[in-house]
Amino acid sequence: MTPADMDQALELSPRAVRPSWRDRVLRGLIGALALAALIAMAVDVGVTPTALAAGSGKLATFLRAMIPPNAGGELVRIVRALGETFAMAFAGTVLAAVAALPLGVFGAKSVVPQPLLHFGFRRVLDMFRGVPALVWALIFVAAFGLGPFGGVLALAIADVPGLAKLYAEAIENCDEKPLEGLRSAGAAPPVVLRYGLLPQVAPLMASQTLFFLESNFRNAAVLGIVGAGGIGFELEERIRIFAFDEVAFIVLLYVVCVAVLDTISQRLRARLA
Known part of the structure; x- marks a missing residue:
């Protein structure tokens, strides 16, 4: 204009x-x-400005103590903890995907066209999705003791509702023509799902699962701070003894691992798209 x-x-x-x-x-x-x-x-x-001014001095002291980063002679232990964190994230994601697949099929409108049942199922998923992984970790660590087992269960339980919802949406948006062709040929429902539905939605589901794996690798570090093991436990231990040079080393190494995992996941998801 x-x-x-x-x-x-x-x-x-x-x-x-x-x-x-x-x-x-x-x-x-x-x-x-x-x-x-x-x-x-x-x-x-x-x-408040007073609180910021009071804490800025301590923060500056902590930052100075982080330079230079130092493994403190515990490099092998730190790397092993990183591996444990990845294993926790991987196992939790796989368990969540296995549990979410039948729930996603059941929650899809095109598979179960009963509105009332579908509405109730989605609301149950929303209820469980509202509980963060950290809360589940506190519950499972209290029940099963310290270690990665509670973290794996926490990640799996927290991921199932979100993955099931995404899987259901992927199923609802798939092409119905191959399914109708198999049904008209007299194929049983398991055959229709196996040969008509899964080939269409598997790439999208794999891409969504990889995204959850990225997220779980980051979440697993936080769960370790509350006793679920892994790199978070090592980090919390060094913060407690004021070994901030080792804290800086762990954080830097963890950031590099997250960046590498994100890059690999993005490339895999781009190929699946």
């Missing part, structure tokens, strides 16, 4: 281009209320 067009539009309908004084006052009030609410919430949770 040229300046001449703007001038003409302003002459024809001033309110369409320039808001009225009432609109400006209303917007100002909304902005002021939003700012006041933000300040009130910040003060309520302790985010």
Whole structure:
């Protein structure tokens, strides 16, 4: 739009281009209320200039203690903990995928076309999906003791609802023609699922599962801090004894591993797409 067009539009309908004084006052009030609410919430949770100033000195001390990063003679132990974290993420993802596959089939509208049953099933999945993996880890560590087993169960239980929902959506969006062809030929439902449905949705499901593996490798480190083993346990132990140079080494090594895993996963998912 040229300046001449703007001038003409302003002459024809001033309110369409320039808001009225009432609109400006209303917007100002909304902005002021939003700012006041933000300040009130910040003060309520302790985010104040005084608190920031008091903690900045300690933070600077911690950062200086991290330089240079040092393995502290525990490189083998740290690498083994990283491997344990990946194994925890991999096992949790595989268990979640195995459990989510039949749930995804059952939750797809094209497979189970009963609205009431479908609605109830989705709401149950949403309820379980609302519980984070950290809460499941606290429960399973308390039940089964310290170690990666509780972390594997926590990741699996936390991932099942999300994967089942994605699998169900993938099944609902698949092409129905191959399925109808198999049904018209008299194929049994398991045969229809095996040869008509899975070949269509398997690449997308594999891509979604790889994405969850990436996420679980990051989540597994957090679960280790609450006793689920792996690199998170090693990290928490060194923070507790103020070995911040070793903390920096672990964090840097972990970031490199996450970047490598993300790159590999992205390339695999690009090939599956």
